[in-house]
Amino acid sequence: MKVFIHGILLHGICMSNALFCKICKFFIQQHGIPESFGKCGLFPKVEQDFFLVTGIMEQKTDYNYCSTARYIDTMCGEKGTHYQEK
Numbered sequence: 644m645k646v647f648i649h650g651i652l653l654h655g656i657c658m659s660n661a662l663f664c665k666i667c668k669f670f671i672q673q674h675g676i677p678e679s680f681g682k683c684g685l686f687p688k689v690e691q692d693f694f695l696v697t698g699i700m701e702q703k704t705d706y707n708y709c710s711t712a713r714y715i716d717t718m719c720g721e722k723g724t725h726y727q728e729k
Contacts, residue, residue, distance in 0.1 A: 662723030664709035669727065671706060682706035685725055686718055 664670050665678050669685040672678065686707045693700050712718040719725045 662726040664713065664723075664726075666729060667723075667726050668729045669725070670709065670729075679710070681709045683709045683712040683719070686712050
């Protein structure tokens with residue numbers, strides 16, 4: 644019983660210090676899509692596409708999912724190294 648209570652208290656302390664993407668200034672919430680599919684505005688993905696009909700080069704900017712940024716250590720990683728509060 645003592646170990647169980649200690650585990651709950653420790654979990655509560657860890658959760659209160661956690662850096663959640665959804666409260667980061669770089670978090671992008673997409674309308675009508677759950678927060679778990681939020682994107683990180685700090686890590687854009689720029690794609691260039693040559694449109695064969697017009698001959699115009701188009702540039703599209705998208706963003707990595709927050710889950711991707713938190714998985715890759717060179718981005719934000721588990722520790723949330725680039726986290727900034729809103």
